[in-house]
Amino acid sequence: MIKLEQVGYVYMQGGPFEKTALNNVSLTINRGEFIGLIGHTGSGKSTLIQMLNGLLKPTSGKIFIDGKELNSKDTDMRQIRFDVGLVMQYPEYQLFEETVAKDIAFGPTNMGLSPEEIEERVKFAANMVGLKPALLDKSPFDLSGGQKRRVAIAGVLAMEPKVLILDEPTAGLDPAGRDEILFKIKDMHERMDMTVILVSHSMEDIAKLADRILVMNQGEVAMFDRTDAVFRRGEELTRMGLNVPQITRITDSLRKQGVPIREGIYTVEDALNELAPLLRQEGARLC
Ligand SMILES: Nc1ncnc2c1ncn2[C@@H]1O[C@H](COP(=O)(O)OP(=O)(O)OP(=O)(O)O)[C@@H](O)[C@H]1O
Numbered sequence: 001m002i003k004l005e006q007v008g009y010v011y012m013q014g015g016p017f018e019k020t021a022l023n024n025v026s027l028t029i030n031r032g033e034f035i036g037l038i039g040h041t042g043s044g045k046s047t048l049i050q051m052l053n054g055l056l057k058p059t060s061g062k063i064f065i066d067g068k069e070l071n072s073k074d075t076d077m078r079q080i081r082f083d084v085g086l087v088m089q090y091p092e093y094q095l096f097e098e099t100v101a102k103d104i105a106f107g108p109t110n111m112g113l114s115p116e117e118i119e120e121r122v123k124f125a126a127n128m129v130g131l132k133p134a135l136l137d138k139s140p141f142d143l144s145g146g147q148k149r150r151v152a153i154a155g156v157l158a159m160e161p162k163v164l165i166l167d168e169p170t171a172g173l174d175p176a177g178r179d180e181i182l183f184k185i186k187d188m189h190e191r192m193d194m195t196v197i198l199v200s201h202s203m204e205d206i207a208k209l210a211d212r213i214l215v216m217n218q219g220e221v222a223m224f225d226r227t228d229a230v231f232r233r234g235e236e237l238t239r240m241g242l243n244v245p246q247i248t249r250i251t252d253s254l255r256k257q258g259v260p261i262r263e264g265i266y267t268v269e270d271a272l273n274e275l276a277p278l279l280r281q282e283g284a285r286l287c
Pocket residue numbers: 011012019020021039040041042043044045046047048089
């Protein structure tokens with residue numbers, strides 16, 4: 001569904017401040033996958049995802065969405081922007097309409113949907129991100145930071161994109177709010193067969209949600225593998241300024257101390273399933 005062939009991106013090419021942000025990135029993402037995108041600050045995550053809906057054009061290489069080459073004259077880039085929904089980093093700064101409802105309706109309106117359909121989608125998307133109907137007629141500027149973030153996410157969800165890309169959607173939100181939003185995204189992904197790419201600095205969130213993890217390092221693909229396989233490579237991740245989930249660190253340290261617990265544990269549920277029988281055995285031995 002998404003294919004990159006030797007993609008590179010250089011900011012301010014030819015100028016004195018030229019900066020290579022991406023180098024030789026080749027990868028394929030299948031329909032319906034949930035991809036976690038991680039990497040140290042400046043590794044090229046935001047640059048990469050902004051190329052997937054044509055916001056940035058690669059300086060070299062090719063990008064295909066559903067077989068259509070981006071930025072080629074035969075490809076309808078308007079349609080690509082509807083198909084690939086991008087929630088940028090700090091999207092709350094991009095709200096601009098008089099009311100929340102109008103802001104969420106912006107995308108569907110551009111798609112040329114009927115007023116009834118637009119209203120339906122606005123209600124659906126607002127509900128998905130946990131915005132109460134009473135907020136729809138307010139000015140987005142009267143909302144809290146967390147609520148603004150939800151409005152921005154709802155605006156993209158309302159377009160019902162085939163691919164949903166989120167750049168740090170929960171940064172700065174409180175833990176309850178972030179769990180709620182991530183749960184809804186997971187739910188949409190499952191129910192609507194939506195392909196999701198989630199950029200996050202939270203290894204816990206990535207561990208809970210992703211099928212595969214793409215690790216970027218200094219503008220290149222360092223790893224692209226199943227979640228458990230990536231989190232088995234803790235030492236390499238640490239060298240790239242990254243981490244593994246806290247629970248992986250705990251179970252790895254238990255294993256080093258001789259506890260017979262397998263590698264590649266990255267959720268608390270997995271750890272519990274592994275440790276409970278061991279604790280029961282130990283308890284029985286002591287009794
Ligand atoms: N508009 C720009 N002009 C020049 N250089 C840029 C611009 N945007 C990003 N860069 C540079 O390109 C590289 C990749 O940046 P990018 O924003 O893609 O990283 P990131 O992985 O998203 O980082 P973060 O985790 O901080 O969001 C960095 O070295 C950055 O300084």
